[in-house]
Amino acid sequence: MRTLKLALLGFGNAGRAFAKILENNKQEIIDKMGYEIIVTGITTGSRGGLYSPAGIDLKRAWTELEEQGRFNQAHKDYSDMTSMEIVEKGDYDVIVEMTPLDIFTGQPAADHLRKAMERGKHAVTANKGPIAWYYDELKKLSEEKHVQFYYETTVMDGTPIFNLKDETLKFCKVTEINGILNTTTNYVLEELAKGKNYDEVIAEGKRIGFVEADPSMDIEGWDAAAKITALLNVLMDAGITPKDVDRTGIQNITIAQIREAESQGKVIKLLCRGSLENGRVMASVKPELVEKGGLMSVIEGTSSVVQITTDLMGKLTIIEHDPDLIQTGYGIFSDVLRIVRNFV
Numbered sequence: 001m002r003t004l005k006l007a008l009l010g011f012g013n014a015g016r017a018f019a020k021i022l023e024n025n026k027q028e029i030i031d032k033m034g035y036e037i038i039v040t041g042i043t044t045g046s047r048g049g050l051y052s053p054a055g056i057d058l059k060r061a062w063t064e065l066e067e068q069g070r071f072n073q074a075h076k077d078y079s080d081m082t083s084m085e086i087v088e089k090g091d092y093d094v095i096v097e098m099t100p101l102d103i104f105t106g107q108p109a110a111d112h113l114r115k116a117m118e119r120g121k122h123a124v125t126a127n128k129g130p131i132a133w134y135y136d137e138l139k140k141l142s143e144e145k146h147v148q149f150y151y152e153t154t155v156m157d158g159t160p161i162f163n164l165k166d167e168t169l170k171f172c173k174v175t176e177i178n179g180i181l182n183t184t185t186n187y188v189l190e191e192l193a194k195g196k197n198y199d200e201v202i203a204e205g206k207r208i209g210f211v212e213a214d215p216s217m218d219i220e221g222w223d224a225a226a227k228i229t230a231l232l233n234v235l236m237d238a239g240i241t242p243k244d245v246d247r248t249g250i251q252n253i254t255i256a257q258i259r260e261a262e263s264q265g266k267v268i269k270l271l272c273r274g275s276l277e278n279g280r281v282m283a284s285v286k287p288e289l290v291e292k293g294g295l296m297s298v299i300e301g302t303s304s305v306v307q308i309t310t311d312l313m314g315k316l317t318i319i320e321h322d323p324d325l326i327q328t329g330y331g332i333f334s335d336v337l338r339i340v341r342n343f344v
Contacts, residue, residue, distance in 0.1 A: 001035070001036050003035065003036050004035050004038070004336075004339070004340055005038055005040045005055075005091060005092045005093045005094070006038070006039045006040065006092060006094045006095075007040055007086050007094070008039055008042045008098065009083040009099050009109075010100070011061070013325050014126055014328040016066070017329025017330075018330075018332040019039070019061065019062055020058075020329065021326070021329050021330060022333060022336070023058045023059060025333075033337075037336065038055035038056070040052060040054075040090065040091055040092050041086045041092060042061060043082065044071075047065060047071060048070050048078060048080070049078070049080065050077045050079055051081055053091040083099060083112055084108070092121060093339075093343070094122040094336065094339055095113065095122070095123050096125075096332060096336070097109050097113055097125040097126065097127050097130070098126045098127065098332070099112070103129060103226050103242065105129070105133065106134055109130050110134045113125055113130055113138055113149075114134075114141060117138070117147050117149065118141070118145065121147060122147045122148045122343075123148070124149075124151070124332060124335040126151075126154065126331065127154065128154035128230050130151075131151050131154050131229075131230040131234065132227075132229040132241060132242050133242075135233040135234060136233070136239055148339050150339070151234070151335070152331045152334055156306065156318075156320045157323045157327040158323075158327040158328060158329070158330035158331030158332075158334060159304075159320045159331075160334070161235075161306060161308075162235075163334070169310060171312065172310040172313050173310060173311045175236075175276055175309050176274065176275040176276070176308075176309035177228065177235060177236070177275075177308055177309070178273050178274075178307045178309075179271070179305050179306035179307060180270065180271060180299045180305050181224050181227040181228060181272050181304055181306065182221075183304060184205070184219070184223070185224070185250050185270040186300060186301060186302070187302070188250065189270070190300060191204070192253070193267070197255075220247075220249035220251055221250070221286075222242065222249075224247075224285045225242040225245040225272075226242045227272065228272035228273070228283050229244070231272075232274040232281050235308065236276070236281050238274070240281065240283060244283060245283040246282070246283065246284040248287065249287075250270055250287050264289070265292050266289045266291055266292060267290055267297050269296050269297070270287050270288075271285070272285050273285075299319070301322060302322050303319060304319070304320045305318065305320070
């Protein structure tokens with residue numbers, strides 16, 4: 001039987017969701033695709049790591065983290081190897097990059113991908129940073145090294161946006177992209193509209209998990225800027241970074257502005273836009289007034305939407321309704337399956 005070896009950089013919520021999907025579908029992958037997929041390495045920032053060229057017991061790995069908070073140092077597969085050491089020395093066919101995002105540099109995730117591809121390894125990233133900052137360079141490297149490079153999870157979890165363009169919209173030219181891509185700002189604006197004050201909304205959002213411990217990257221529009229950058233780089237060959245996005249967050253939106261919008265039959269949403277202007281791709285992230293009853297107005301809570309305008313298929317709209325971690329895990333899983341399908 002043929003074997004595909006994965007090394008997982010990062011094993012947080014998304015990584016464990018992916019591992020569970022992989023384990024639960026292990027036999028079906030063997031039966032339908034003729035491959036056994038094993039994980040030979042796992043790294044974390046502060047909870048230890050695992051390494052075994054023969055394959056790691058995934059169920060034991062996620063159980064240890066969820067029940068004990070770290071990997072058991074007495075285990076025979078326990079490893080102190082860093083992510084870069086795994087990348088440079090590990091035995092694997094595919095690197096799966098899931099380390100924490102540095103939204104201002106895309107590092108060290110981009111270097112992990114670069115070094116892996118230089119070794120002739122395939123690459124999957126759930127980290128949007130490398131796509132927002134280094135997409136052209138990494139894509140070119142993957143072509144030069146004849147390796148596969150996928151990134152479906154970087155925007156809207158496992159929703160097939162990049163796959164859609166690659167697989168079913170061949171020869172279509174994307175001319176415009178619009179959407180709501182940040183769920184935290186969606187939640188905050190909705191709660192403010194109910195009359196709650198900003199601090200109360202943030203505190204409650206943190207408690208239920210909608211808001212990060214440091215919400216500034218969402219509130220100031222940086223997360224949305226990175227996502228629209230990734231979409232434009234891949235779908236429109238934009239060659240831009242988040243610094244090129246005309247960005248305004250929602251931090252200065254007031255209750256009075258929300259009530260004024262309400263009086264006009266409108267709501268405020270943080271909209272991401274990208275379009276061709278005089279031969280250049282221009283991008284923006286800004287709060288905008290949206291008519292109640294329109295598509296953008298009904299995207300609520302943790303849902304997201306992206307509209308893609310093409311020359312041959314017109315405008316297509318994709319909505320992701322209230323995703324959970326399983327969708328993120330599936331996005332990584334679907335990228336790995338694409339590699340299996342084309343693996344030689």
